[in-house]
Amino acid sequence: MPPATPRARHAGSARLPTEWGEFVIHGFEDAIGQEHVALVMGQPEQAEAPLVRVHSECLTGDALFSRRCDCGPQLEAALRRIGEAGEGVLVYLRQEGRGIGLLNKIRAYGLQDREGADTVEANEALGFAPDARDYGVAAAMLEALGIRRLRLLTNNPQKVSGLEAEGIAVTERLPILAGRNPHNHAYLETKAAKFGHFFDAD
């Protein structure tokens, strides 16, 4: 019987020097043609449970310095922590706006500005689930990199259960507290109240 279609096709790799050290960037394509990357430092596949960050794309926060969310500072903090450890993986998932896409996220932001909706209500008003992400692609990318057990940098309990449901063993959840500011205070409070995010320190 032929093997099942991989959910993430490895499409190439290259050196990626950064402010936090030298990574290898691996490109992947998923079953619907979306492109994702993983930044790998050291030999995490040989570690018992390497440090891993699974980061969901946020163009506004990761690249455009938005202070509406905490994504940019979390991305930097994750790369710094992996750099300090000298080993680990950052999976960068192109699931912008918790999976609804950039333009819908902008519409959702508009509803939050003009109608007073919170981040969950705005998604629902547009006809989407509060969180439309799928961790199958992340799990497939990690497996392709030889990683099935890991320590995960996240405050999001659904990210832990989502990866475990896809066959990845999360041996430890490590908080990633960065980027709180007056503009994202209400957003972070809503994440804690409605998604169960942990914002306590270790």
Ligand SMILES: Nc1nc2c(ncn2[C@@H]2O[C@H](COP(=O)(O)OP(=O)(O)OP(=O)(O)O)[C@@H](O)[C@H]2O)c(=O)[nH]1
């Ligand atoms: N739909 C929608 N997406 C948002 C909004 N604010 C941020 N996002 C997206 O939410 C995703 C980040 O999700 P978070 O819940 O902050 O973080 P997380 O990655 O799940 O959890 P952590 O691992 O703790 O950071 C990114 O894809 C952002 O683009 C919003 O108001 N509406």
Ligand SMILES: [Zn+2]
């Ligand atoms: Zn963001």
